[in-house]
Amino acid sequence: MEAQELPCVLIDCIGGKHGVYEDHAEFLKERFCLITMKEYLENKNFLGKKIRAIYMWYHKPVINEELLQSLPNLKIVASSGVGIDHLDLSLLSSYGVKVSNTPFIVSTDTADLGMALMLASSRRLVEGHQMAISPDTEYFPADWLGAEVSGATLGIIGMGTIGYKVAERAKAFEMKILYHNRKQRNKEEERAVGATYCKKIDDLLQQADFVMLVVNLTPQTHKLIGKRELQLMKPTAILINISRGLVVDQDALVEALQNKVIKAAALDVTYPEPLPRDHPLLKLKNVIITPHIGSATVKTRHLMKENMTESIQAGLAGLPIPNEVLL
Amino acid sequence: MSTVMAEQDLPGLLIMGIGGTHGVQESLAALLKKHFSVITMKELLENKKEVGKKIQCIFVSEFRPTIDQELLESLPNLKVIGNSGVGVDHLNLKMISNFGVRVTNTPHAVADSTADMGMALMLASARRLVEGSQIAVSPDTNYFAADWLGVEVTRATLGIIGMGRIGYKVAQRARAFEMKILYHNRNRRSQEEEQAVGACYSEMEDLLQQSDFVMLVVNLTPQTEKLIGKKELGLMKPTATLINISRGAVIDQDALVEALQNKTIKAAALDVTYPEPLPRNHPLLKLNNVIITPHIGTATVQATHMMAEEAIANMLSVLNCQPIPSEVFPQ
Numbered sequence: 001m002e003a004q005e006l007p008c009v010l011i012d013c014i015g016g017k018h019g020v021y022e023d024h025a026e027f028l029k030e031r032f033c034l035i036t037m038k039e040y041l042e043n044k045n046f047l048g049k050k051i052r053a054i055y056m057w058y059h060k061p062v063i064n065e066e067l068l069q070s071l072p073n074l075k076i077v078a079s080s081g082v083g084i085d086h087l088d089l090s091l092l093s094s095y096g097v098k099v100s101n102t103p104f105i106v107s108t109d110t111a112d113l114g115m116a117l118m119l120a121s122s123r124r125l126v127e128g129h130q131m132a133i134s135p136d137t138e139y140f141p142a143d144w145l146g147a148e149v150s151g152a153t154l155g156i157i158g159m160g161t162i163g164y165k166v167a168e169r170a171k172a173f174e175m176k177i178l179y180h181n182r183k184q185r186n187k188e189e190e191r192a193v194g195a196t197y198c199k200k201i202d203d204l205l206q207q208a209d210f211v212m213l214v215v216n217l218t219p220q221t222h223k224l225i226g227k228r229e230l231q232l233m234k235p236t237a238i239l240i241n242i243s244r245g246l247v248v249d250q251d252a253l254v255e256a257l258q259n260k261v262i263k264a265a266a267l268d269v270t271y272p273e274p275l276p277r278d279h280p281l282l283k284l285k286n287v288i289i290t291p292h293i294g295s296a297t298v299k300t301r302h303l304m305k306e307n308m309t310e311s312i313q314a315g316l317a318g319l320p321i322p323n324e325v326l327l
Numbered sequence: 328m329s330t331v332m333a334e335q336d337l338p339g340l341l342i343m344g345i346g347g348t349h350g351v352q353e354s355l356a357a358l359l360k361k362h363f364s365v366i367t368m369k370e371l372l373e374n375k376k377e378v379g380k381k382i383q384c385i386f387v388s389e390f391r392p393t394i395d396q397e398l399l400e401s402l403p404n405l406k407v408i409g410n411s412g413v414g415v416d417h418l419n420l421k422m423i424s425n426f427g428v429r430v431t432n433t434p435h436a437v438a439d440s441t442a443d444m445g446m447a448l449m450l451a452s453a454r455r456l457v458e459g460s461q462i463a464v465s466p467d468t469n470y471f472a473a474d475w476l477g478v479e480v481t482r483a484t485l486g487i488i489g490m491g492r493i494g495y496k497v498a499q500r501a502r503a504f505e506m507k508i509l510y511h512n513r514n515r516r517s518q519e520e521e522q523a524v525g526a527c528y529s530e531m532e533d534l535l536q537q538s539d540f541v542m543l544v545v546n547l548t549p550q551t552e553k554l555i556g557k558k559e560l561g562l563m564k565p566t567a568t569l570i571n572i573s574r575g576a577v578i579d580q581d582a583l584v585e586a587l588q589n590k591t592i593k594a595a596a597l598d599v600t601y602p603e604p605l606p607r608n609h610p611l612l613k614l615n616n617v618i619i620t621p622h623i624g625t626a627t628v629q630a631t632h633m634m635a636e637e638a639i640a641n642m643l644s645v646l647n648c649q650p651i652p653s654e655v656f657p658q
Contacts, residue, residue: 108481111481112450116456125618129457133612142350142352148627172502174439289463293454
């Protein structure tokens, strides 16, 4: 098939900090006529009409009203990852543009990272590694201890696809599992992972040794965990965030960690990302931060690309769109 | 009859010390004092002749106190050495046995926390957690690169070398990550046990060739010393990670350094090395595909407490001429 017969898809760029991976671009070019933002901006009038889909990788290109107005034939935006808090769904809908994400493919990697952060924080893995390699270390002190994960109580806030996979993993560590969710799961699902529903978030916060945030970011979950919630937690508890930075009131978290209101935090997500280099969270010894790597594995990114391609192809063919995001 | 024994009636127990960086934790010392008249090394050394006679047990924790011929000669009434922890490779079992002294360990208390550590190291290594945390806090970081990736743990293949109590608990945990589990052991487990965790018995070579993660969970014995050497590392996939939660000497460390430098294997995560700590100029400390933790497999409040309790039960059983739950014998 000649290049110009392939449907035109807008991407931000190839390679560099946030661009589509070179090897992914090869795959996409076999199916689409890829147009980078640079190419588009150089020839807006001609290319604007040709673009029928946007392949949104790492939240780029940024979609605003101006862009939507210049792409009269845009049918679908395929966004990488599960979060869609960066998209204005009403705006897109008003232009008749459909949206897809990749909710299922990220679930096991993200659940794995949640477990990794819980274990690393509880066992003080990063601190321990630093001690093991430090030029000043002469011996390993006997009074250097962490806390056990096995048999402890895990409170999962947000028991969607990812939260449930966290519960499946935690069960194997004989953890007691509490969960809080908009909707209670059915009895079979609860029994399969040994999870107990806490209708009131307070009950979960007061009992958990580990509190893991696995919700979407929505207006309802914005600053879900603030000063009040942190104070309800045990002083020996650890907060783990694999959802979005804005789910936590960051200033309240800093205060809680400094005042030993909670014991530690492990955060794959912050607001913003990265944090300013002078942010207090970067200096606290009882905090592990990872650079938003919840779905950062070779295999999963590869599958994301395939999912997004399928969604675009279905959208352009007028067929039911896999992983469509509805308003 | 008084139910509270006067302290001097309790059997004498020698420990390294109480508190600080080398002593037994205060809370554990308090636990020991319920059953024993606790004597520190310092107290013994101040009056070897008098105090030495009183000691019937030694509680060895974090390999201290060191048990040598001189110490054993000064303790004529010593009956048992209760080790905190399961590994006893730091004890000269033959020499101790020649003095008519029994040795016990704590295989039950260590299992959960050590299995957890194995999982923690595997996950941290696969997802590049330590590297990632360094990027997240580095003063030079001004963006998070999109192409910075780790590898999946879910549905990968885990090869467990040593399927004892700890190895089996690792398998139970790994199963929840839908991992394909291969294992190698002196003795094959029963079919039921294998099925319960979805583990397949493998010959060493097959395990090494097929695994994405190889985890060492054996005792250190003359048979397992340098179990993993140049040949074994050469059999592993170049994308594989080696995890060690057993003893440093199970790996030929020089061969490991070479394999990591030449990308024969992808990464290593080690809770144990030989010696501990490594010399500060050791190449393992500088490789960025290596995570080292300071032998913290059982370093939790809960595990150390359980180990002390298990050691106490072992030692009391010897003094009371009852069946000994966990005695270890010279090979």
